[in-house]
Amino acid sequence: MLHLVTGTPGASKTAFVVTQMDKLERLNYINVRKNKVIYEHNLNLFEKFKEEFTYYTYEEGSGAAIKTIIESLSDDYFDFLKEDYDDLRPDDYFKKTTRYNEIVERINDMHGQQKFEFFQPVRTIYTNIKALKIPYTRALIHDWRDAPDGSVFVLDEVQLIEPYSNKKSEDKIILDLTVHRHRGFDFYFITQAPRFLHPVVKDLIGCHYHITRPFGWTPKVYQYGSARDNPNALVNKINCEQKFSFKPTDRIFTLYKSTTINTHKKRIPKFVYVIGGFIFCTVSFFIYNISQPNALVDNVTGKEVDKKQSTSSMDEIAQAATSNVNLDQECRKSQNVEKKQCVEWFDNLSKNKGSIGQEMTVLYDPNKPFDTDELHKTVSYQTNTKPYLSGCMTDKNGNLVGYSQQGTRLNVSQSDCQKIINGDRPFNYFKNENQNYEQSTNADTKNNY
Helix, strand or coil: CEEEEECCCCCCHHHHHHHHHHHHHHHHHHHHHHHHHHHHHHHHHHHHCHHHHHEEEEEECCHHHCEEEEEECCCCCCHHHHCCCCCCCCCCHHHHHHHHHHHHHHHHHHHCCCCCCCCCCCCCEEECCCCCCCCCCEECCCCHHHCCCCCEEEEECHHHCCCCCCCCCCCHHHHHHHHHHHHCCEEEEEECCHHHCCHHHHHHCCEEEEEECHHHCCCEEEEECCCCCCCCCHHHHHCCCEEEECCCCCCHHHCCCCCCCCCCCCCCCHHHHHHHHHHHHHHHHHHHHHHCCCHHHHHHHCCCCCHHHHHHHHHHHHHHHCCCCCHHHHCCCHHHCCCHHHHHHHHHHHHCCCCCCCCCCCCCCCCCCCCCHHHHHHCCCCCCCCCCEEEEEECCCCCEEEEECCCCEECCCHHHHHHHHCCCCCCCCCCCHHHHHHHHHHHHHHHHC
8 A cells, every 4th residue: 555644844754654664563573483483383284285385376467368377496495484583584574475375375275274374474664764773674775666575665755756756757666556556565655745746656645644733742643545635624634534643752763863953842822821811810710709708609618607797797787777766675685785876875865864764754634735835845746747727617706717627726817717718728738639539538438328
């Protein structure tokens, strides 16, 4: 498969590919040791069918022109499988183990199913990554077709490598990439943008990794099923096959030479400051309100309200709501004795030589109802109504006399009384209209009866 890895400089493109190569080589290391065990397991069957391992067959052509080619193999052709290869492995390790497995399949077809075990793949890596230290990797060769089957090619800055740098090139090295899978090759093309690729290579891409580093932080990888001309477009990011974060380990950067100095710095987006400021203001406002005496906040937080403070507040509210309450009753209560109003009330009581338990007596003779001069000296009262002219009538001497609503005689002139008798009547400024309405209603009721 052809893989494309794009991203701006410093996006960790090379680190991403080196991570993949490191995983592959670790798997190679394990498979080499597995294959030694498999070789020893198959050794008895290998000796039994030794003649079958002396030649390899494959087919060429198609249809009526198809033909079988037989290639003779030396007796020691598969002896390399005995080794662990702590040093450099043979380039054709993958090719030879693949042939071994195909011969086993031919034996199973001809002689029935045998108990052979198949060898695991061990692939050779070719790359031009600067100062790569992954074991057993090879330097990049010009023509990938000269490499053994199953090889993996990693081309860093592919736009600078011939013949891929010439977009109009029709070199067979490029055109034959259309059949690269026939021999089991894989390619990784690393560049900044898809537009740097040769058109043929671009059309053959089967997996596109686009790497970004938002604000210089952890790289994010967008995976596509083909090369995307504008991988940063929102519609492409939404429709990607997969998105994941990639953070290379420190060890990866020791495996190759990336740059002389890293000038990339992490940046904090503005919205982080906005959100942080909002959270700070909200928390500060909440703490400030909790620290202030507030009954509502105390109820929400479950804080116990101070009893003295609560009593004082309630007293002030009660004082404002009952400013006209009878101090004679309220000041007798022990909890109100020290109130300002009650202190003044007690002072006034002392000045007037009174006492809390004193009862006031009034001298009144009903036989002398108009003798009230002494009564007025000892009693102060509040008026509830005022006298007004109710009507005039003639006394026993034939004089016109005016009377109030309570029958009290008024000093009304003869002329004014005559006007009233003649049907005139002064306006009453003190009479309640509701009262007038009730009186007229009662009069009408009586008349009906």
